[in-house]
Amino acid sequence: MLITIEGIDGSGKSTLVAGLERALADLSPLITREPGATWVGEAVRRSIAENTDPITECLLFVADHAAHLAHVVRPALEAGRIVISDRYSDSRYAYQGVTLDGLFPDPVGWLRRIHEPFTISPDLTFLCVLPVDEAETRLKTHREHFENGCVLEQVQRNYLSFAEAEPGRFVLVDAMLPAPDVCGFVADEIRRRVCD
Numbered sequence: 001m002l003i004t005i006e007g008i009d010g011s012g013k014s015t016l017v018a019g020l021e022r023a024l025a026d027l028s029p030l031i032t033r034e035p036g037a038t039w040v041g042e043a044v045r046r047s048i049a050e051n052t053d054p055i056t057e058c059l060l061f062v063a064d065h066a067a068h069l070a071h072v073v074r075p076a077l078e079a080g081r082i083v084i085s086d087r088y089s090d091s092r093y094a095y096q097g098v099t100l101d102g103l104f105p106d107p108v109g110w111l112r113r114i115h116e117p118f119t120i121s122p123d124l125t126f127l128c129v130l131p132v133d134e135a136e137t138r139l140k141t142h143r144e145h146f147e148n149g150c151v152l153e154q155v156q157r158n159y160l161s162f163a164e165a166e167p168g169r170f171v172l173v174d175a176m177l178p179a180p181d182v183c184g185f186v187a188d189e190i191r192r193r194v195c196d
């Protein structure tokens with residue numbers, strides 16, 4: 001089973017994933033992330049730090065996804081593991097849907113088409129939803145160029161439209177709740193789906 005955790009920067013994904021690793025220890029899930037589960041993630045981090053042009057950056061994120069699938073996600077799923085990924089393909093559709101906007105028509109459609117031949121769709125996606133001003137307050141210090149209120153508003157709008165289009169896959173998470181409650185809600189939902 002492939003489970004993904006999505007949401008804007010500062011919405012509590014990493015905190016949630018750390019909590020799930022403890023709460024679901026008996027299920028031995030493989031915990032992973034994008035970008036950064038393979039060496040390609042280092043190139044992605046460099047492109048973010050250097051404010052590379054949006055197409056180069058996007059293709060590096062896609063390369064990171066391909067390497068993540070080949071070397072981490074696919075082998076774990078084939079071994080029967082539950083995989084929980086902090087960000088996955090929906091991050092591309094939501095963020096690069098914004099950064100590529102205006103460069104050519106329908107960037108989200110293009111992103112979906114280039115993923116479709118090789119990606120594995122998640123079985124379940126938890127979308128952490130948080131007002132952008134609260135996310136900005138939580139981020140406080142280090143900011144990447146995506147961590148700009150205006151960009152994050154558009155990214156969150158994209159995410160919510162994806163959730164509306166695929167209600168069977170997406171579960172909305174109220175990220176304003178205290179961290180232990182967020183984790184408890186998601187862990188219960190995962191256990192319920194695993195037992196179904």
Ligand SMILES: Nc1ncnc2c1ncn2[C@@H]1O[C@H](COP(=O)(O)OP(=O)(O)OP(=O)(O)O)[C@@H](O)[C@H]1O
Nearest residue numbers: 008009010011012013014015016138175177178179
């Ligand atoms: N439910 C919560 N309530 C209040 N603060 C929280 C909650 N969850 C996380 N935080 C705090 O908010 C900040 C951002 O959380 P976290 O790093 O988990 O977000 P993230 O979505 O992984 O961010 P990014 O995408 O930028 O890596 C951290 O300081 C964390 O301690």
Ligand SMILES: Cc1cn([C@H]2C[C@H](O)[C@@H](COP(=O)(O)O)O2)c(=O)[nH]c1=O
Nearest residue numbers: 009034035061087091092095096144146
């Ligand atoms: C996977 C992915 C990520 N991003 C953006 C989102 C964040 O601002 C940064 C780094 O992610 P982190 O969770 O804060 O470590 O990259 C993106 O634009 N597109 C993607 O596909």
